Amino acid sequence: MGNYHIKNCDLADFDTMTVKRTQILVRGNRIAKIGDSIEAPADAEVIDAGGMLALPSFADCHSHLSQTFLKGPLDDYPITQWLLRLFRIKAVISPEENYYSCLLGALSALRCGTTVINEMADWHLLDSMAEALKDSRIRATVGISTTDIAENEATPVISIDEALKRSEAVCAKIHGAAGGKLRASVAPAGLPACSGEMMRQLKRFADDRGLIFHTHLGEGRKETEDVRRMYGLGGEAEALYELGILGPRTLLAHSIWLSDYELDLIRDTGASPVHCPSTNLKISDGIPRIAEMLERGINVTLGCDGEASSSNRDMVREARLAAYLQKGRTLDPTVLSADVMYRMMTIHGMKALGYEQMGEIKEGNIADFLLVDMDHDICTFNPDYKLGNFLYAADGRAVDTVFLDGEILLRGGHFTFIDEEEVLYHAEKAIRSLNEKIHHIMNGM
Ligand SMILES: [Zn+2]
Known part of the structure; x- marks a missing residue:
């Protein structure tokens, strides 16, 4: 598990429905620091979020x-x-x-x-x-x-x-x-x-x-x-x-x-x-x-x-x-x-579900959160209204990065730990064998 220094993310505030350009430091599995300018350990990987929306997962x-x-x-x-x-x-x-x-x-x-x-x-x-x-x-x-x-x-x-x-x-x-x-x-x-x-x-x-x-x-x-x-x-x-x-x-x-x-x-x-x-x-x-x-x-x-x-x-x-x-x-x-x-x-x-210190991006909480990219999609582009537009104009595929327990599982819309092509290759075999059984059941009813 590494440390991550995320710069230039737009942190969502659901009370005011506004975003604030900020930085987030992830240390281990926790959100260690949030602020305009934060000191990060030298070994922290810097991620430039480029204005992506930061939301709890x-x-x-x-x-x-x-x-x-x-x-x-x-x-x-x-x-x-x-x-x-x-x-x-x-x-x-x-x-x-x-x-x-x-x-x-x-x-x-x-x-x-x-x-x-x-x-x-x-x-x-x-x-x-x-x-x-x-x-x-x-x-x-x-x-x-x-x-x-x-x-x-x-x-x-x-x-x-x-x-x-x-x-x-x-x-x-x-x-x-x-x-x-x-x-x-x-x-x-x-x-x-x-x-x-x-x-x-x-x-x-x-x-x-x-x-x-x-x-x-x-x-x-x-x-x-x-x-x-x-x-x-x-x-x-x-x-x-x-x-x-x-x-x-x-x-x-x-x-x-x-x-x-x-x-x-x-x-x-x-x-x-x-x-x-x-x-x-x-x-x-x-x-x-x-x-x-x-x-x-x-x-x-x-x-x-x-x-x-x-x-x-x-x-x-x-x-x-x-x-x-x-x-x-x-x-x-x-x-x-x-x-x-x-x-x-x-x-x-x-x-x-009884999860404590989750569901909000705040210091001390478990690092389960998202970076959402709506600026590279012509269907959702409007830099001033990202928070409402993610719900009303976009869908979950606008999620660019997923942090779970301080680990990056998705980055740039792709999984970091599993080969999607390989999963789909095996999934196709499995779904075709199941579909054959389904056809048989449905034809017999
Ligand atoms: Zn059910």
């Missing part, structure tokens, strides 16, 4: 990386048919196919400025996924999706004991691996695919070990109605509240079909919804009331979800969609303003 708070190879084959299906096909395909993915699927997903995330991922994974694909995460060098919190109530004939159902055993195994294999970049979580699929007892026992497991609890909430209208009937309560969040699931270490992917009372419960317990707009729109789940959540002071985060439903691993594209949706839905252009979006992508996500 992003936290993608809901992902299924094994679906990276599944963007395309599941386009435009109704949710029930989509889910059935997804389960059937996932059952036949080989470890090698999954390795490259996850590697491409993690590298896409890094390429677009994400250094932290919150992953809901599949048990039979765990080892190949963990290998891919290690090789990608990204930070990830990993839990296994568990279900004990079948949603269709292809749902892999397990007992509560087995879910606890698997959670134990994830802790042993993942927690603290890759030099601490990987962490374990508990990640039941959510109501109504999990019994209340499974949710309760897994929550206790997570709390005993200080782990994140990651689940889906209120994604489908029909499922929400099913839960209302099953529990005799107003909705899924009320049921989770009664089960003792909601709390500051709980992440709730989607959070669409919720009443005002349920939004209050989420605020009062400190749980964090994860907004995944591409998925919500593409598979027609509905539009969550993010504006009302933020108004209540809820710690709303952002996620790209699995690419079988979102086709996207770029947080900037997700952020833009999120902002436009709420502006259009509320007829209020001031909601989800760019400063709020930046906070959802950075500090809110890091806080929800």
Whole structure:
């Protein structure tokens, strides 16, 4: 790990939505100094940022990386048919196919400025996924999706004991691996695919070990109605509240079909919804009331979800969609303003996942941050409005440099530690062998 003296970067201030030309010193894995003119150690490598925008890196708070190879084959299906096909395909993915699927997903995330991922994974694909995460060098919190109530004939159902055993195994294999970049979580699929007892026992497991609890909430209208009937309560969040699931270490992917009372419960317990707009729109789940959540002071985060439903691993594209949706839905252009979006992508996500000293560029913090180049692209060029234009006019490919834990993983838009051509060469073989199996499954349905 080296020392870096970054000159001429435009440091973003989300309070004023302005930038300030400044210098940053990275020592080891920390941001050691920020200032107009700083003294750097003689061995520090000087990087002239040439006016690039300096931003904290992003936290993608809901992902299924094994679906990276599944963007395309599941386009435009109704949710029930989509889910059935997804389960059937996932059952036949080989470890090698999954390795490259996850590697491409993690590298896409890094390429677009994400250094932290919150992953809901599949048990039979765990080892190949963990290998891919290690090789990608990204930070990830990993839990296994568990279900004990079948949603269709292809749902892999397990007992509560087995879910606890698997959670134990994830802790042993993942927690603290890759030099601490990987962490374990508990990640039941959510109501109504999990019994209340499974949710309760897994929550206790997570709390005993200080782990994140990651689940889906209120994604489908029909499922929400099913839960209302099953529990005799107003909705899924009320049921989770009664089960003792909601709390500051709980992440709730989607959070669409919720009443005002349920939004209050989420605020009062400190749980964090994860907004995944591409998925919500593409598979027609509905539009969550993010504006009302933020108004209540809820710690709303952002996620790209699995690419079988979102086709996207770029947080900037997700952020833009999120902002436009709420502006259009509320007829209020001031909601989800760019400063709020930046906070959802950075500090809110890091806080929800329990990362301390991350999500902001300040002295003493961990050196996870980005340099963004918009001056060499005719579509985004406007040196005076970079901060807003990165969200509204550009996409994650404008990221030039990614620092993760004080290391440069991306520079000039290219990875420093892995050969992209070689990855794509092997990925092509893996994706073609998987596509053949997918064709076979789809033709038989
Ligand atoms: Zn999901």
